[in-house]
Amino acid sequence: MAPNFWEILSSTMTKYLHGYQEEEQRRLYEQAGFLEGLIYPWIDLNRNKNLLELGSGVGGQTEILLKLYPNLSITCVEIEASQLAQAKKNLQAFQNRNIEFIHQDATKLQLEQKFDSAFICWVLEHTSDPQKVLEGVSAHLESNGIIYITEVFNSSFHFFPKLPGLRDYYQAYNAYQVKNGGNPDIGLQLGNLLHQAGFENIQVKPGGFLLDQSQPERFKLMTEYWKKLMLSSASEMVASGLIENHLVKEMESDLDKISNDPNGVFFYQFIQAKAIKP
Template sequence: MLFSKIAMNQDPSEKKYIHGYTATEQERLREQALVIERPIYDFIDFSNVTNLLEIGSGVGAQTEILLRRFPHLQITGVEYEARQIKKAQENMEALGFGTEKVRFIQQDATALNLDKTFDGAFICWVLEHIADPVRVLKSMKPFLKSGAMVSITEVLNSSFYTYPCLPEVMDYWDIYNNYQISIGGDPHVGAKLGNLLHEAGYRNIDLRSGGFHLDSRTNQEKNTVFTYWKNLMGSGASSLIQDGLITDSQFKAMQKGMDSLRAMKDSVFYYRFIQATAYA
C-alpha cells in the first residue's frame, strides 16, 4: 500500500530530492559534512591528485573540506540543480576560493560533456539519489585519465540501529527509506558499490565499512551524532507529509524519540556507510 500511495501522488516528470533545497537544508548539508568529516576523510588520500572531478557537488559542503585537506587541488564540481550551484559559489567566495581553485558546472551526471580530463574523482552521498548509478560511473570514465583514482562514499541505511529501539524512530526511518526508493533512489546503495564499479569497467576496486558505534564511553560525540541524525531524518519530513505518508504528529514523535535517546547515558547509536576506492 505504501508504494501505490506514493506512485499516485508523484508527478513522473518531476525529479524529487528527498531532502529538498531550502536554505535550512543547504546549511544542514554543510553542518553534516563537518560532523562526519573524520570517519570519511581519514581514509581518503588525494595527495597525488591535482585535478579532481566532484560529482554531485551540491552546495560545496564536501568541496570545502577537500580544499582544506588538500589545498593543492583544483576541483571541478558537477551539479544538476542550479540553486545548489548558486549556494556553492557563494560558499566558496566566502571562504576565499576563486575560480582558479574551484568551478561548478551544471550538468546531468549521467550524460557528462566536460572540457578536460581529471586524475581523480570524488562522489559522496550522491549515488543514493540516482536511479541508475552505473550510468554516472560510465559517464565520467571517459573524462578520467588512465590510472585516475576514484573515491566513493555511500549510505547503507539498513545498518541504522539504536538502543533502546524506539518504534516511533524506526517506523519513521522505514517510511523515509521506502520513500527514497519510490522516487528512484537507493538508501542501501553502499553495499552494491563493488558490483557497480565492476560493471562500469573500473579496476583494483577496494571496499571498506566506516561509520559510528557510539555508547556511554563517548557521550559527547554520541550527543552530536544523535542531533545530526535527527536533523537528517527531519530533512525528509516535508516531502513525507506532503505525500501523505506521515502526519505532523508522527514527525514530532520521531524528533522526541531522538531527543530522548540522546539524553540517555546508556543509549547506543550505530550506523555504517561504505567507501570504495577504484581506478580508471
C-alpha cells in the first residue's frame, strides 16, 4: 500500500534526539558551561560586531558569547519555540545587550539582515540537510564573514573497561539518532560541507578529552555529565522499543564502575571548523 501524506512528511522530518522537557533544557544550559573550556579557545570573534547563532537552544552558548565579547550583537535562530522562551529567561541578565530571537528552521533561513559572523554548536547533527543550513548561512554572511562550527564525532568515543551495558546503550543511542534523520558523525563531514557550500580558508580540527585516574575529579565529572547526556534520550528510546529499561540501568551502573576503576579511561573527540565566506 502507498504511504499516506503523514507517513511521507514524518519520514523527511528530523526528530530532535534529546527532547524539550524542562530537565533537558536545564541539562543543555549546564552543558554549555561545562564544555566551555574545550570549545572556546579556538574561537575568536574579537573583530566581529554581529553574529548569527543557529540552533541557539536555551541560550547556553549565547550567554558565553555575550560574556566573552562585550561588543557583539547576537541573532539567535531556533526551530523550537519553548527553547527560545527558555533562552529569553536564561539571558535576562543581558537586557542591555543587542539580542534578537527568531523562531525559524535553519534549513530554510530567511532573514532581512546580513552578518559578519556565524556560530553553530551541536546543531547540524540534528538536521537531515546540513548542506542547506550552510548554504543559508553563506547567503546571510557578508563577504569575508567568518563561520565557526562545533559538532559531534560519536564514533571516536572509547572507554575502558569495555563494559557491555554502556557499549550496547551507546550503539542504540547513535542508531536512534540516525533513525531520526540525524548524523552522530557529522563532525567528520564539516570540511566537505563547508567546501560544497562555497566557503574558503576552511580549517578543521579535533577537540575533546582523554580522561583517566590521573585526573580523578575531572574524570568523575565527565562520566557524570556523560550519564546525563545518555539519559536525555532514554525514555524516547525505551518508548520506541529500541531498548529495554534494564539497559538504561546497566549503562548508568557501567559509567559508575568506569569512573571508579583504577584503570578507567574516557576518550572523545568532537570536531571544530572555521571558514570564510568569499
